[in-house]
Amino acid sequence: MAIASSPSVVSGSSSDRWQILRLLVTRKTVLISLIVLIVLVGAAALAPWIAPFDPYKLSIMNRLKAPGSLHWFGTDDFGRDVFSRVIYGGRLSLTVGFMVVVLSSALGILLGLVAGFFRGADKVVSRLIDAMMAFPDILLAISLVAALGPSLSNVIIALGIVYAPRLARIVRASTLVIRELPFVEAARALGVPTRRIVTVHVLRNLMSPLLVQGTFTFAYAILAEAGLSFLGVGVSPDIPTWGTMINGGQQYMGTADWIMVFPGIAIVLAVMSLQLVGDGLRDVLDPRLRKEL
Amino acid sequence: MLRYILNRLVGLVVVMFIVATIVFVILRITPGDPAAVMLGPQATQQDIAALRTQLGLDQSILTQYVTWLGHLARGDLGQSIFLNKPVLTVLADRAEPTFWLTLMSLAIATAIALPVGILSAVKRGTALDQSVQGFSMFTSSVPSFWLGLLLMEFFSVKLGWLPVAGYGGPGASIGERLSHLILPAVVLGLVNSALITRFIRASMLDVLRDDYVRTARAKGLTETRVILRHGVRNALIPILTVLGLTAALLVSGAVVTETVFGLPGVGSLVVSAVLRRDYPVIQGALLVIAAIYVLINLVIDLLYLLVDPRVRY
Numbered sequence: 034m035a036i037a038s039s040p041s042v043v044s045g046s047s048s049d050r051w052q053i054l055r056l057l058v059t060r061k062t063v064l065i066s067l068i069v070l071i072v073l074v075g076a077a078a079l080a081p082w083i084a085p086f087d088p089y090k091l092s093i094m095n096r097l098k099a100p101g102s103l104h105w106f107g108t109d110d111f112g113r114d115v116f117s118r119v120i121y122g123g124r125l126s127l128t129v130g131f132m133v134v135v136l137s138s139a140l141g142i143l144l145g146l147v148a149g150f151f152r153g154a155d156k157v158v159s160r161l162i163d164a165m166m167a168f169p170d171i172l173l174a175i176s177l178v179a180a181l182g183p184s185l186s187n188v189i190i191a192l193g194i195v196y197a198p199r200l201a202r203i204v205r206a207s208t209l210v211i212r213e214l215p216f217v218e219a220a221r222a223l224g225v226p227t228r229r230i231v232t233v234h235v236l237r238n239l240m241s242p243l244l245v246q247g248t249f250t251f252a253y254a255i256l257a258e259a260g261l262s263f264l265g266v267g268v269s270p271d272i273p274t275w276g277t278m279i280n281g282g283q284q285y286m287g288t289a290d291w292i293m294v295f296p297g298i299a300i301v302l303a304v305m306s307l308q309l310v311g312d313g314l315r316d317v318l319d320p321r322l323r324k325e326l
Numbered sequence: 327m328l329r330y331i332l333n334r335l336v337g338l339v340v341v342m343f344i345v346a347t348i349v350f351v352i353l354r355i356t357p358g359d360p361a362a363v364m365l366g367p368q369a370t371q372q373d374i375a376a377l378r379t380q381l382g383l384d385q386s387i388l389t390q391y392v393t394w395l396g397h398l399a400r401g402d403l404g405q406s407i408f409l410n411k412p413v414l415t416v417l418a419d420r421a422e423p424t425f426w427l428t429l430m431s432l433a434i435a436t437a438i439a440l441p442v443g444i445l446s447a448v449k450r451g452t453a454l455d456q457s458v459q460g461f462s463m464f465t466s467s468v469p470s471f472w473l474g475l476l477l478m479e480f481f482s483v484k485l486g487w488l489p490v491a492g493y494g495g496p497g498a499s500i501g502e503r504l505s506h507l508i509l510p511a512v513v514l515g516l517v518n519s520a521l522i523t524r525f526i527r528a529s530m531l532d533v534l535r536d537d538y539v540r541t542a543r544a545k546g547l548t549e550t551r552v553i554l555r556h557g558v559r560n561a562l563i564p565i566l567t568v569l570g571l572t573a574a575l576l577v578s579g580a581v582v583t584e585t586v587f588g589l590p591g592v593g594s595l596v597v598s599a600v601l602r603r604d605y606p607v608i609q610g611a612l613l614v615i616a617a618i619y620v621l622i623n624l625v626i627d628l629l630y631l632l633v634d635p636r637v638r639y
Contacts, residue, residue: 160340160341160344161344163341163344164341164344164345164348164616165348167341167345167616167619167620168345168348168612168615168616168619169574169575169577169578169581169615169619170578171578171579171581171582172577172578172581172596172611172612172615173612175581175596175597175600176352176596176600176608176612177352178600179600179603179605179608180352180353180355180356181355181356181357182356182357252467256467256469259469259471259472260469260470260471260582263469263471263582264581264582264585264597264600265597265601266597266600266601276469279469279471279472279475283475286475286478286479286483287479287483287484290479293472293475294476297468297469297472297476300467300468300469300472301464301467301468301469304467305463305464305467308463308466308467309463
């Protein structure tokens with residue numbers, strides 16, 4: 034697992050951003066991963082124009098057709114086009130992953146900053162983070178979904194809560210370092226209010242570790258959502274996500290493998306690309322960790 | 327040393343207290359009446375009222391919380407609503423397959439990761455190192471349930487080498503039970519070997535740069551001896567940590583894998599409890615598993631003492 038715990042100070046100017054991007058794409062694996070991600074996200078965004086068939090359209094005549102020139106990935110037990118469903122499924126799976134990153138980052142930043150910046154609160158918040166991390170991911174997620182009720186938004190909330198403590202730990206560790214740096218001391222000496230120091234000076238310098246960890250959280254969230262949907266405790270089985278498609282296809286294993294093989298490949302591609310980009314970002318943003326993990 | 331252990335045990339009680347509180351809160355965030363949700367739409371008002379009384383839901387939140395902590399302190403995890411048995415008994419009945427599955431997967435993951443991670447560090451930057459890194463990146467990206475289904479189809483259905491699913495009948499021999507565990511353990515072991523491999527590689531790379539390794543080479547020791555005696559031994563501490571973490575991850579993986587392979591373990595119990603809305607079982611399982619995780623971490627910290635004589639608490 035990649036944990037970027039040390040902050041590296043980068044300024045946010047646009048020329049720096051280009052520099053980072055240029056450094057990133059010099060690595061072949063990262064470049065390929067970025068292309069794969071752009072294709073997956075692009076296909077998901079443009080699904081209504083790209084998908085050759087309506088992903089919900091039933092056609093008993095075309096039931097369980099093997100992959101061919103008309104149905105590239107074959108059809109499922111209701112005669113629905115698997116290729117179109119994989120594209121539409123990506124829409125939901127990727128959205129869930131992204132929203133989980135947003136939610137867990139918001140929660141993690143809040144908890145981490147409070148713990149890292151205010152000594153008094155640190156003990157309480159750190160213990161809370163420790164206790165949260167004692168629950169295995171999937172187990173905590175399915176318990177939360179069980180309590181909240183299964184729905185797309187509740188899956189996002191549950192996974193957002195599950196991944197928040199990891200981000201909080203990173204933010205806390207980085208904040209502890211940053212708060213002692215001369216520029217924060219200088220800001221304080223100049224009479225800058227604490228709130229402004231935290232939001233402008235500390236948060237800005239947390240961007241690199243957060244960006245790196247966010248990429249990995251995105252990957253884990255896609256895997257976790259698929260797991261929850263597969264277990265039948267996540268999104269409703271009628272909604273095509275990569276996880277629900279594998280769940281639906283498992284009973285046709287051996288007779289119509291393509292129903293579950295293609296959404297699985299989509300998951301592997303998305304998760305692997307995100308992890309490789311995360312690795313690349315870490316190397317570029319934090320040279321001290323380069324090539325180590 | 328004794329003081330350290332005592333300190334840690336106090337810390338453990340504090341963390342478990344917060345864990346119990348979180349578990350308590352999770353049930354209370356259920357929208358609406360948990361009793362009505364648990365009994366389903368067919369339940370009569372009397373049934374719901376009876377369950378509310380049984381679970382103490384008709385009392386104030388504070389009273390409920392104190393009662394719940396009191397019961398926990400006595401080791402009482404409550405009663406399963408669906409199975410009508412004490413939660414602790416239900417969990418104990420399901421513990422065996424999960425225990426063996428976790429142990430076997432950890433053994434498989436370590437058996438893969440240890441040699442591969444060491445080799446990859448020693449041959450850093452070579453084609454071998456790159457393929458190892460590619461492979462571990464791949465296995466950490468594969469959904470375990472999907473890999474499980476594919477392997478099940480190939481080895482059990484097509485080749486017929488291994489049983490498809492389940493854990494044998496009630497009177498099944500140990501050999502038969504173990505044969506049911508092979509595929510799920512391979513899946514969990516493979517998926518989790520990635521993390522361990524990366525840690526071992528990183529840890530070995532660190533150690534191999536140290537002065538005493540150079541000294542060992544300068545003394546004229548063979549490369550194998552340098553790596554095994556001076557390298558691996560010193561790389562063990564971070565490796566122990568990651569093995570502890572993985573043991574906890576495996577429990578989480580067991581939730582999905584046990585369901586795929588129809589193993590009657592704690593993982594599949596939790597999934598069926600969620601589908602049946604059997605909240606006391608979910609709460610009990612969460613608590614017990616979190617406790618195991620916290621205990622494993624303590625044991626790992628104590629193991630450092632055995633592995634590394636420099637560590638003193």
